[in-house]
Amino acid sequence: MVLDDLGSSLRGTLDELRGKSRISEEDVDGIVKEIQRSLIQADVDIELVRGLSDSIKQRALEEEPPAGTSLRDWVLRIVYEELVDLLGESTEIPLEEQTVLLAGLYGSGKTTTAGKIAWWFSKKGLRPAIIQTDTDRPGAYDQAKQLAESAEVDFYGDPDSDDPVKIAEEGLLETADADVQIVDTAGRDALNQELIDQIERIDAQADPDRNLLVIDAAMGQSAKEQAQEFEETIGIDGVIVTKVDGTAKGGGALAAVNETDSTIAFLGTGETVKDIERFESSSFVSRLLGMGDLKQLTERVERAMEEAQEEDEDWDPEDMMEGQFTLKDLRKQMEAMNRMGPLDQVMDMIPGLGGSIQDQLPDDAMDVTEERMRDFEVIMDSMTDEEMENPRIVGAQRTRRIARGSGKPEDRIRELLQQHKMMERTLKQFQGMGDADMERMMKQMQGGGGGPGGPGGGMGGGGNPFGD
Ligand SMILES: Nc1nc2c(ncn2[C@@H]2O[C@H](COP(=O)(O)OP(=O)(O)O)[C@@H](O)[C@H]2O)c(=O)[nH]1
Ligand SMILES: [Mg+2]
Structure with a gap:
């Protein structure tokens, strides 16, 4: 990161x-x-x-x-x-009708970002549309159309036209029913006069409420110059830093922010339309310093749980909180975890776990954990419904059968059963708690005051200096 x-x-x-x-x-x-x-x-x-x-x-x-x-x-x-x-503060993005123009160099992630912010707005209850004006890049039309489909939003483009300004004009009319119109533009390998002229004309035609500059986190010092050029031509209201999930260093993006006298609006954290986060400097810096980011984590967990439920209407997490915790619940939880993204990213967000624990773990420790989860999935595929509902019946004989069926060692199966038992116990404890207890526990975690499992006290060891 x-x-x-x-x-x-x-x-x-x-x-x-x-x-x-x-x-x-x-x-x-x-x-x-x-x-x-x-x-x-x-x-x-x-x-x-x-x-x-x-x-x-x-x-x-x-x-x-x-x-x-x-x-x-x-x-x-x-x-x-x-x-x-x-x-600085995150760029303000009001939840209202608006037109957003995306600018940036070729390959910076504009088209992907168009899909992402469309998805983001739609989750906020607004109706977005993507307008693709890139007539240079072969496949740009299909790419944007496909992204619009996965984000389930409106789309306008014209694969036969070579006039981006006209597409913008028609697209805005055609998608007039949408609340948020997102205009994607073409980029070039380098910032040249042609691109500048083109985007200037699109800007004049679309009259956007917000121009957002898309910057690849991998862009180094040259980001400064690019940002300056776009700022002078169309004016930049906010920056979107993409590919922060990679190994990129991201310093160029900071320079871009400084140069355009704007702030960061969003972070791009992957290739799908859902891989977007609203930038928040305080949580970003907390994460940077290994202090965790509870807020982001909570949002991700909620989203993942919602999705798990959408897919399987019979499964209700509320049941789990009230009654029995079965292997089926465990599996749902694991699926939810997978949806939240790579484990190390998730760990970064847990106060007391972020940074400090990862410093102590060998580099491949995370992979091992993910591998274990995958093994668990395979093992559960080899279990009967009865065993899934009531794992207690799995004794030595059944373990052997499951091992043969799944091709996984018996130890792994015992690990899974162990994991289930542990979570069941934890849940029982939660059930005895009222809301006030929960709140107190969350506070404690946020303080990171050597909370449970916070080995060696990360940054927070010794009270929360950031209590706000
Ligand atoms: N890992 C990762 N890849 C991204 C991200 N944003 C875009 N990409 C990839 O970067 C490449 C270029 O993106 P694209 O949207 O076509 O860039 P454009 O030329 O500016 O429109 C594509 O392969 C995208 O999948 C991101 O946040 N993380
Ligand atoms: Mg593009």
Whole structure:
């Protein structure tokens, strides 16, 4: 993920502050250097880096830590606040009728993003339409049409036309019933005059409420120049950073934000229309620093549960909360987990688990976990309905049969049964809890105060310095 390195290197540096009661200039220099190193590695503009580290240094030396706050938490808070400040508030996207124009270079992810934001708006209860004006790229029409289909939104394009401005004009009329009209545009390998002229004319024709610049997280320093050009031509109201699921460093995107005097609106986290997140600097920075992001996690869990339910109307998670927890429920949960995305991304969002635990795990530990989940799926395919409903009946003999049927070792089957038992127990505990207890537990988790399973206390160890 973007700036991935910052969290772990910073954690290491801040750990050196443990037990200290005063911060020396030397300490501050060390921390600031670590931050600079990570940011420069992530392709962040040097001017930005300098400004950021100056303010962190100044604040760390001049301000007094509030009573009862450990030095480590206090410095962390400063770093957090300055990073949030640098990234700014998320671009405002009102939920109302509007026209959105997507701009950006070839391959940056514009067309995919058109599908994604259409899906996003439709989930918010608005009716979106995608208008494809790219007449240069062969297949652009089909690609956009297909994305519109998977997002289940309206679409307009004309594969026979070579006049993008005319397509925009007709498309806006044809999709006038839609609440949100999303105009996708063509890109070029490099920013050239032709592209600039074209997008200027589309902009004039469509008169969008918002121009969003799509930037690939992998784009380095050149993002700055591109952003400047688009800003001068059509004006940019917000940035969408795509491919943050990759190994890209993302620093170029920060420069683009700075250059267009705008902020980030969305993050693209994958290739399907659902892989979009609203950018939120505070949760983004929390995740960056390994402090987890409960809000995103909750949203993902809710979405995944909803989808599981849509697919199987007989299955109701409420039943599970009230009565028995069967293997069928476990399977649904695993499917929901799969829908939430790669485990390591999900782990990043759990306070106390993000960063810290991943630093301690060997690189392939996540794969092992995912492999285990896949094994469980296969094993459950080999079980009878009766066994799924009542796993207690699975003894040695049945285990052997299931092992033969699934081609998985007996140990794996015992692991699955063990997992089921553990979750059943946990659920029983939840059932005895009222809402107030739940809330208290969530608060505790957010504080990360060495919460259950938070090995070695991640960033939050010692109370929540960010209580808001
Ligand atoms: N992993 C990943 N791939 C993406 C993302 N957004 C776009 N892509 C891929 O990037 C490639 C170019 O995207 P496209 O939307 O055609 O870019 P355009 O030329 O700007 O319209 C396609 O293969 C997309 O599937 C993302 O957020 N994550
Ligand atoms: Mg395209």
